[in-house]
Amino acid sequence: MRLSIPHMGNVYLPFRAVCQRLGIDYIVPPANSQRTLSLGSRYSPEGLCIPFKMTLGNMIEAAEMGANTLIVPGGYGICRLGYYTRVQEQVLHNLGYDIEVIQMGVSERKFFGMLDIIRRISNNAPWHRILSAFRFGLAKLNTIDQIERTVQKVRPVELVQGTANQLYTRAVHAVDNADDYDTLKGVRTDYLGQLNHVARNDHARPLIVGITGEFYVVLEPFSSFDIERELGKLGVEVRRATFISGWTKFSLFLNPFGINEKSRIHRAARPYLKRDIGGDGWESVGEKVLHAKEYDGLIHLAPFTCMPEIIAENIMPSTKEQIPVLTILCDEQIAKAGVLTRLEAFVDLLERKRRMRHDLQRVSV
Amino acid sequence: MTTVGIPRALLYYQYYPMWKTFFEHLGAKVVVSSPTTRKTLAEGAARVVADTCLPAKVFVGHTVSLVGNCDCIFIPVIRSLKSKTYNCSKFLGLPDMTRAVVPEAPPILEIEIDINRGKRRLYEDIYRLGRHFTWNPLRVREAAMAAWQTYREYRELMYRHQLTPPQAMEEITGELQTGLAMTPDTLRVPRTTIGLIGHTYLLYDEHINYQLIHRLQQYDATVVTPEMLPGYAIEASVNKLAGRAYWTYEEEVVGAGGYFLESGADGIIGIMAFGCGPDSLMMDMIHRQATRLKTTPFMCLTLEEHTSETGVITRLEAFMDMINRRKQRGEALCV
Numbered sequence: 285m286r287l288s289i290p291h292m293g294n295v296y297l298p299f300r301a302v303c304q305r306l307g308i309d310y311i312v313p314p315a316n317s318q319r320t321l322s323l324g325s326r327y328s329p330e331g332l333c334i335p336f337k338m339t340l341g342n343m344i345e346a347a348e349m350g351a352n353t354l355i356v357p358g359g360y361g362i363c364r365l366g367y368y369t370r371v372q373e374q375v376l377h378n379l380g381y382d383i384e385v386i387q388m389g390v391s392e393r394k395f396f397g398m399l400d401i402i403r404r405i406s407n408n409a410p411w412h413r414i415l416s417a418f419r420f421g422l423a424k425l426n427t428i429d430q431i432e433r434t435v436q437k438v439r440p441v442e443l444v445q446g447t448a449n450q451l452y453t454r455a456v457h458a459v460d461n462a463d464d465y466d467t468l469k470g471v472r473t474d475y476l477g478q479l480n481h482v483a484r485n486d487h488a489r490p491l492i493v494g495i496t497g498e499f500y501v502v503l504e505p506f507s508s509f510d511i512e513r514e515l516g517k518l519g520v521e522v523r524r525a526t527f528i529s530g531w532t533k534f535s536l537f538l539n540p541f542g543i544n545e546k547s548r549i550h551r552a553a554r555p556y557l558k559r560d561i562g563g564d565g566w567e568s569v570g571e572k573v574l575h576a577k578e579y580d581g582l583i584h585l586a587p588f589t590c591m592p593e594i595i596a597e598n599i600m601p602s603t604k605e606q607i608p609v610l611t612i613l614c615d616e617q618i619a620k621a622g623v624l625t626r627l628e629a630f631v632d633l634l635e636r637k638r639r640m641r642h643d644l645q646r647v648s649v
Numbered sequence: 650m651t652t653v654g655i656p657r658a659l660l661y662y663q664y665y666p667m668w669k670t671f672f673e674h675l676g677a678k679v680v681v682s683s684p685t686t687r688k689t690l691a692e693g694a695a696r697v698v699a700d701t702c703l704p705a706k707v708f709v710g711h712t713v714s715l716v717g718n719c720d721c722i723f724i725p726v727i728r729s730l731k732s733k734t735y736n737c738s739k740f741l742g743l744p745d746m747t748r749a750v751v752p753e754a755p756p757i758l759e760i761e762i763d764i765n766r767g768k769r770r771l772y773e774d775i776y777r778l779g780r781h782f783t784w785n786p787l788r789v790r791e792a793a794m795a796a797w798q799t800y801r802e803y804r805e806l807m808y809r810h811q812l813t814p815p816q817a818m819e820e821i822t823g824e825l826q827t828g829l830a831m832t833p834d835t836l837r838v839p840r841t842t843i844g845l846i847g848h849t850y851l852l853y854d855e856h857i858n859y860q861l862i863h864r865l866q867q868y869d870a871t872v873v874t875p876e877m878l879p880g881y882a883i884e885a886s887v888n889k890l891a892g893r894a895y896w897t898y899e900e901e902v903v904g905a906g907g908y909f910l911e912s913g914a915d916g917i918i919g920i921m922a923f924g925c926g927p928d929s930l931m932m933d934m935i936h937r938q939a940t941r942l943k944t945t946p947f948m949c950l951t952l953e954e955h956t957s958e959t960g961v962i963t964r965l966e967a968f969m970d971m972i973n974r975r976k977q978r979g980e981a982l983c984v
Contacts, residue, residue: 329933
């Protein structure tokens with residue numbers, strides 16, 4: 285059996301770690317590229333969103349490399365994503381690949397369902413080995429997310445542009461190669477130290493822009509032309525609440541005990557949107573309301589034809605808490621130049637707004 | 650007396666007789682917005698972001714036209730009607746979205762129907778809706794029972810007498826639904842049977858589908874719609890094609906489509922709105938099945954506000970010509 289999973293940000297790191305520890309034959313699909321997207325859009329039904337097309341592209345590329353088992357997230361109660369597995373499986377079969385698609389529930393039986401799947405694909409490995417491998421995978425995930433958070437802070441203020449990005453790329457490799465806790469810890473302290481010692485521009489006062497929207501496009505840099513890096517180049521500090529490590533921590537372990545990291549966001553959204561509408565629509569509205577004071581602007585990423593985000597996009601302008609929002613719809617038709625122009629214009633607007641606010645303050649003093 | 654406004658869009662075609670009975674039993678007056686026109690659609694499309702789907706734009710347009718004619722607007726949220734099914738986000742966020750884009754709208758009456766939360770919650774929610782009109786739980790119960798009875802009659806009428814929802818609504822409420830007679834011309838002998846699949850708000854809104862049913866009847870076709878099919882057959886084909894049902898309104902597309910593919914209809918026409926999340930998957934499922942079986946021709950029409958009437962007519966003509974020729978050839982072969 286050769287196992288593979290579609291890409292979503294750095295999610296392949298923990299999976300590779302788990303599979304290595306359990307001796308499962310695992311292949312990482314080729315990094316997301318234009319080919320992935322073209323393959324995916326060619327074989328998808330029209331009108332589906334970019335997460336479907338990208339993951340389908342990954343699946344086809346993995347199948348070409350000989351994978352015969354795929355793990356794909358799915359389940360009830362999360363927009364149409366829960367239904368994707370069935371259609372993708374059919375597409376793959378029609379293309380002539382003999383492949384088994386295992387649906388990993390992300391809405392019900394999350395933790396135990398995941399352990400069950402790991403046990404199944406590892407040929408009934410003993411539970412203690414599964415748990416220890418799982419824990420190690422989580423440690424890798426936490427490390428890389430912690431490094432990414434620091435990178436987000438360093439990018440806009442570094443003197444030599446691109447230093448943080450280089451360090452980040454190297455850190456991903458180092459985390460991927462670390463095969464025990466000590467090495468991993470070493471990698472973490474090493475890279476966090478290096479990042480904190482990057483030469484900084486002391487006069488820089490970066491604008492703060494939040495990134496919110498649909499889970500996949502927020503986490504997968506390819507689908508949004510790596511918007512965080514581009515914002516970093518423009519001297520903007522990016523804040524994002526969605527991290528895979530955060531999702532695993534709460535969704536797998538804390539939500540069953542009634543602790544929900546999002547309840548604050550939901551409370552904020554409630555005057556404008558009363559209930560969960562699937563996907564991340566509720567959270568998008570909530571983040572706008574919650575961070576209106578903190579952030580200078582908000583970038584709302586959504587796949588084209590995403591149902592929950594369209595509702596959110598309709599509701600967002602009507603909130604009392606005002607903050608500039610730029611909605612970027614991602615699909616296979618967007619062009620990088622178009623996105624960059626819009627980002628530059630948006631950042632200019634935010635800067636002018638901030639200057640005006642300062643001038644006003646000075647006048648009142 | 651309170652006047653409750655009901656937009657003639659989305660779930661109206663499925664539940665209007667039920668809602669009307671409920672509110673009238675509670676002593677309210679019910680007004681419905683007038684049938685969709687170009688103006689309704691333009692009004693709706695101007696208020697929402699461009700990528701909102703056509704039926705949602707029509708819905709907003711109808712809501713705008715109700716402003717000033719009623720004291721409150723009824724917009725239900727239907728999450729699930731069966732265990733472990735889910736509905737499109739547009740239905741779930743409908744009241745909130747309407748409030749955001751039509752700020753001048755009168756208060757919105759909401760009710761959330763979610764079978765997964767249990768019977769008790771459902772009854773509580775119905776009572777909470779009735780509380781706007783009376784404090785007496787027994788009166789709410791009576792109204793709800795009467796409404797349910799009307800709904801059963803309505804479904805029965807469509808299934809037993811092969812009526813489309815607008816025709817059945819006319820029978821039940823006595824209100825004229827459309828300008829066009831939907832009954833087939835008895836003098837002509839229908840040559841073909843066409844199965845229509847799609848959501849009620851696309852099949853029966855004559856403005857947005859360019860009088861599709863009427864046009865098909867002019868081609869001497871008998872039109873069968875999902876509401877006319879027996880429930881058990883639909884459920885069986887959903888289970889066969891899609892496994893466990895996932896969407897709340899899956900029967901209208903996957904169920905009916907699967908049924909038509911095997912029941913010997915001469916052709917199937919699927920109607921979907923551009924950008925419809927559930928349909929993009931469900932129509933594809935029927936499309937795939939039709940390709941696999943190779944027995945029944947299938948055509949999918951995608952509607953949006955830029956769809957032109959001529960385009961629809963041309964495709965329809967071509968499809969009907971193909972079916973007629975296919976039939977003739979088939980008969981010739983049999984002889």
